[in-house]
Every structure is written in C-alpha cells, then in structure tokens.
Amino acid sequence: AILCLSVLTVSTGKTIDVSTAKELLAALKDVSAGDVIALADGEYHNKFIANTSGQEGKPITLQGTKKAVISGYNYGFWLQADHWVLKGFTVTNSNKGIVLDGANHNILEDLEVHDIKQEGIHFRKNSADNILRESYVHKTGTGSPGFGEGVYIGSAVSNWEDNKPDKSDRNQVLNNRIGPNVAAEEIDIKEGSCCGVIKNNVFDGTGMSGENYADSWIDVKGDGYTIEDNTGEHTLLDGIQIHQIADANMGGCGNKIIHDKCKGTVKGKCVNDTSKTCKTKNIIEE
Template sequence: MKITLILALSCLMVYGNCKTINVSSASELNDAFSSAAPGDTIHMADGKYHGSFEPTKSGTSSAPITLTGSKGAVISGTKYGFWLKGSHWVLKGFTVTDSPKGIVLEGASNNILEDLEVHNIKQEGIHLRTSSADNILRDSYVHHTGRGNETDQGFGEGVYIGQAFHNWAGGKQDKSDRNQILNNRIGPEVTAEAIDIKEGSCCGVIKGNTFDGNGEKGLHYADSHIDVKGDSYDIEGNTGNHPFKNGFEIHHIAEAKMGGCKNTIKGNKCGGLPSGGKCVVNSSKDCENYIDN
C-alpha cells in the first residue's frame, strides 16, 4: 500500500494526469496498451481475454505502467499469452493460460511480475530473453507447462532465463542479467526444468522458491529443478522435491566457451531424490563455483 501510494504521488507530481483504465474485453485491453502512459494502471475485470497482446510502451522508474486483475482475469494468446516488449511495467494478480508460451519478456527490463498464475502452456511458462534485465518475478505460481507434443515437453520450463547461444540474434550475446526469481511455486507438471538459466546471462538471484518435480520428463537433458549455465548466480534457500534426476546442476558450455562459473548454491533443500540422484551436481570443471551441499 505504501509503495502504491508513493508511486501514485510521484506520478501526479511528475505527470499530473495518471489514470486508471478499466477493461473487460480483449479489444479494450489492446486499446489500453496503445493509450497507456507512464503511471497509468490498466485494471482487468474478471473474464477471458483471448487474442494477441504485445505491449511495446514503457513506463519510467518512478511511474511504471501497471496491469492488474484478479486470478479470474484470464489471458490466453494466439502466439504467446503475454508478450511484453516494454520496460518499467508491473504485472500483478492475473492468470495466463492456454497459450503456446505463457509470458515472454523481449528486450524488456526493470519490470515486476508478482502474484501471477501461469498454467496449461504448450511450452515454457515464463521466458526472460533478448537481454531482458533487472526484472523481478515473485510470489507467483507456474504449473502444467509443456502441454504440447513430446518436442514441446522438452521446452516446458517453468521459468527460462536467456537463450542458448546458437539462438542469439545475429550472434549477439543474450545478456538477460540481474533478474531475480523470488518466492515462487513452480510445478507440478512442469515437464522440463523449473528454472533454466542459459549461458551468456549473469548475476541473477534465485531465492526462496519451491519446486515440485512431479511430471518432469527428462527430455533434452532437462532432468533437474535448476540447470545453471549462466555465471555469478546466487541460488539460495530453495526447496525442491521429486526431481527427475538431480536437484541443481551446473554446466559449462564448451562450444560457446562460457557458462557455469562463479555461481553460489547454498542453503537449498532436496527431497524425494530418485536412486542415484544428487542434490547438486557440478559438471563445470573449467572454473570455480561455491556449493555448500
């Protein structure tokens, strides 16, 4: 409440005409994306919003654009559920479902995603890519991803940070850096990793999350709660149960000559490990990582 009041006062002082836009249909939602200005709030009434949602406008650090609704405000997309290409947004409270991908941030930075539910998605639930940096995902619930065919199941991550190096646009490193994944529930029926951290990204925080590995398929080497190919990540205080194989894995990508270095993995708990499974496996032998268990 205090943060909301401070932002509202800041918006009024700087912009003078911040507004709340109430919507109840997909067309009204897209109209709101076109007209929204820094400091505005778009409020979705309960109901179904199906279409193509690709906002490109940005807020500011002192006056973000807010999209909010209850879990009864349900977005589904024809390509992605919600494809954000702007920065300084707050996405809060609503549901994204029945889409090829759930929420995709494309070159989108300084956004807050909180109290969201993402489920029944063909591939990954939430993807931060193309140098989407300094975002926070917190207090959200991602489950039932990888609902497509067997190929889709291999790409059914709960949260996906960055991109594999062979998918970098023009060979340019995907620096989806300093993202924070905090206090989320991921799983069950997330067919790939709960969180997949790709090479080229760095310096994020993965803390306080709960992973339910029931439903992991182990396809495309996706056999752990977290797969760490990025660098300098702090992965702390997470709890996982029933992974396909291991809890947390660190990998160096030899072909890209990078990844899996200077990460800290501590204070995590693993339950329901299969026979031969381990809580942490460090396959990155070319550089140092700190692991406490």
Template sequence: MRISIVLITTALLGGACAKNGTGPTASTAVQPTPAPVRSVAVATASQLQAALTYAQPGDVITLADGTYTGQFTVPAGKNGTAASPVMLQGSRSAILQTNIRTSGNAALFLLGNSYWAFRGFTVTNSKKGIMVDYSSHNLFDNLSIHTIGEEGIHFRRFSTYNVLQNSSIQSTGLVEPGYGEGCYIGSAVSNWPTYTNGDPDKCDYNTVQNTVFGDNIKAENIDIKEGTTGGTISGNTLNGKGLNGANYADSWLDVKGNGYTISGNTGTNGGPVLVDGFQTHVAVAGWGENNTFASNTCAVQAAGYGFNIQTKSGSALGNKVYASNRVAGAAAGTTNITVTP
C-alpha cells in the first residue's frame, strides 16, 4: 500500500497573552488540533481493507478506478474525530461489491465507528449495499448505490447523527423485494430481540437529504422504523416505479418513528402498487407520533392520499400535514387529517 504523509501546521486560536507575558488571558479558547493528514492511495481489495483496518484520524483514502470485490469492514472503534475525520473517496468508477446478491452481507460495513466521510464511489452487486451498526457522526456523500439484493443503506443498532446526502439509489430488493428499501433507518420491533436485546433501536437524528431514489426500488424508498426519533428527510426525489408491494410496501416513505421533519421532497412515478405518497404507522404504542410534513410535492397518481396518517382513537398523535404541501393525482385527496395552515 502506497502511503504519503502530508503534515498540516496548526496553531491555537484564542486571546493574546497577558501584558506581563505570564500566560494567556482567561478568555483564551483552545481549539482541538487536527491530526496530520495521511494520503493513502489504494488500488486493490487487500489494500482497501488494510487502509480501513489501520486508518487514523485525518486519513484521506483514495480509491483508484476499478472493481473492489469483498465485504469491506471498518473495525469497531476505528474512528476519526470531528476536527480530523477519516475520508474514503473515489469516483463513480471505483466500485465496491461482494459479487454475491443472495448471501453474505454488505459491501461496506461499519461496526462501531464515528467521524468517517464516504464520498463519490459506487456500491453495487451485493446482498446489502452499506450497513451501519453502532456508528455515529458519519457522512455518506455523492455515492451511487444500485443493483442490490436487499436494502441499499441501513442505519441500525443505535446509529445516530449520520448524514446521507447528494447520492443516487436504485434497483434494490432484487432478490428479496420485501427487504428492498432504498434507505432503512432503525429496526422493526420484531428484530429488537436480535439486534438490541429487546430495546428500541434508537437510531436517532439521522438525516437523508438531496438524494435521488430512482427506478426499481422494490420496497419503500425510505423506511423509518419505530424506536427512532428526530431525523430529517429533506430535498429528496422519491420514485414509485418498480415498487413491489411485499411487506406492505405501498408508499414512497413510511414513518413509524417520532419527531421527524419531512420537507421539500418531490415524489413522482406512482406505479401500479403505490397507494399513498407518504404514510405513518403505529407499529408500537407511543411511536409514529409528532412528525411534520411540509413543502413536499407529490405526483401520486394512485388511489390513496398524498399523506395517509394512521390515527388512533380519533387522534393523529401529533402528526401535522401543512398546507405548503402540493399533491396531485391522489384519488382520496391530500390527507386524511385536518391540514395545518
């Protein structure tokens, strides 16, 4: 593996020294010093796994164009910092795959990591695209994820404050349509005993923004599970063309968590299976509440609503559908609850 080292000179930021030269004033703010940047060039699968295994804060790992076959894993505890994240980057022609869609796991697997940035490359031809467990404060930017047996990217096992943005996801669920979500946040209550010792899978405050969900996503474009809180879904392009309907997948987006902000998204291509544009569900008592939908544009072209909010005992559980949403082609209307001005 070819490694070149580039040092970045840093200085403490803050107030000037006292006039007598004895030290800094009380107002001095000491900023964290970024780690030196190491430029790590990789061109083979073994070099890529080595770069992930031995990564240090500040590393910039650059993939040469080509196909990297394997289940590439970031070991638990291998972290960057807020000041010096670890970056894995490449062009669309740098392709990660397992080359098996029917078994195995993800082409890229985080196992308990923070402050990584993944930029530019392609993930394809695998059972799962990217799996994120026990990991927080990571960025997934400008990625292409496609031709996947199950879900495209999955934030699971208490993964929080992650951001997926500016990416493209299509052709997921090609082997198991019922597990073919483009982006999956959290775990279903039926899986809590397996993944979280029976506790809610608190994958909180994750963001999905400015991402294009393309054709042939078999399940929901984005599935937000019970037990998760406070995420943001904004500026995405959602697509129902190719939706399969397995496991009740009949909307672009299904919200079972609490306190999500869903705004500025555009939904198109209803497809024969689409029923509603956006849905909420109460899979577990106390969940599916206090979500807001604003400034979304929905060309539903289906029999249901633009926003179908599951109610309980006549109450919408704090969910709000604002008048700023624009809905066309929804035979049942904009929403089944009172619109908030």
C-alpha cells in the first residue's frame, strides 16, 4: 500500500523570484519555511545546495518550468534538508542529478533529469519518507555507465558509514517515466533500506549498458518493499531481480512484487527472485 506521509504543499511565506545562478544561490541561503523560490526560464549553473529545512505544512518550494535548467559542478541539486518541494524544472549536465543526503519528508514532482554522467536521482545517507512522482529520468550514466542508475535508493554495503546500514526508508517512487538510455538499472534499491513503494512507473530499458551487472529494470536488495503495477519494455535479461547481499547479511526479503507487466524479457523472467534464506519470504504475483 502507498504510505501516507505528512508532507503538505501549503505555503504561507514569501515568493522569491530568481533569474540568474547568483540570485538562486542567494535565495537558497536566505529562504525560510513556507517560502517559494520561483525560477524564471533560463540556465542556472553553479554548486546548488539546500540545507535550510521547511516545516510540516510549511515546506520550502523550488519551482519552475522545464525551460528552467539547473546544472552543477558535481551534483545538479544537492538537498540536505527536510520539507522541500522540488517541482517542474530540469536538471542536466552534472556528474549526479539530484542527491538527497539526510533529507526527509520531501516531494520531487514533475521534474526532468537527463544527460547525467552517473545516477539521476539518489536518496542516500538516511533520507527517508520522500516522494518522487510524475517525473521523467533518462540518459543517465553518460560518463560511468555502470553507475548510471535512473533512481538509486540507499547505499551499497561497501559505502555504509561506520558499517551501519543506510536507512533511506519508506521512500516512494510513483508514476514516473524512467528510460530510455539509462545505462544501469532504472531503479536500484540497496541493502539496508526498507519499506518503500515503487508503483505505476513506466520503464524503457533501451540503452542499458550491461556494465556492473546492470541487466534489469529494478534491482531489489532492500526489504519490505511494495513494487506494484509497473510496466517495462526492452531489458537485457530480467524485469525485476531480487538479491540477497552476503556481505551485508541482509536484503532481498519480505518484498511484495505484484501485478507488474514486462515486455521483451525473452532472455529472462519478469521477476527473478534469487533470495534463498529469507525468514520472511517475498510475495510475487504476476
């Protein structure tokens, strides 16, 4: 089931109109709960970091049209805060697209992310209770195909801090279009994360590289996920793969994979469950 998150898009603050990268940098420093930063159409290139949090019922909103195009020296947009709404604009020409670190209760809506050297959107460092919806992610991994996921949730065990799992939990990925030309998986769910929802997305695996074992639309290494009513076409092997990660001694258990539709999986399966030792078994209904 889709989780009910306490993320409200009610704003009671001021509107800050920006039309240059310098103005956007200043707005990100001066913004307060309830404010709206309105992007004029145009190009914005710099190091954009948001680290001031909104509040429940008073999120901070950054919005624009697809002609408002953000790019960065490393990350296109780096969100390190809670209760934000990112809406409507484009992120491109960056090493990573949108990265959330320790960021909770945010909404990413109606965005376009493309021409990214590595992953398009990454929820990491215990970023929980976020929603990505109605967005279009394509042409990722242009510089590092094996690390060019469309959406990446959590962190691999090799990147855990102090050997503790990255609890990027309860994130929802809803009604998005991911692919074509996503070089790695459309969605990669890492070991240690839990209890998210992946629903009503459309995947196009055209352009999948096969590097770093990328041969399915979704890799599920987390636990307790609901993956439902997604549709995909063009994959190198399987539609959805479920894995347990030996080094983490966890992952790939208690997931519900329900009513997903796969086209073109002639070399593999729609859902390939490779987990062997789960106490809580995965539920698969095709």
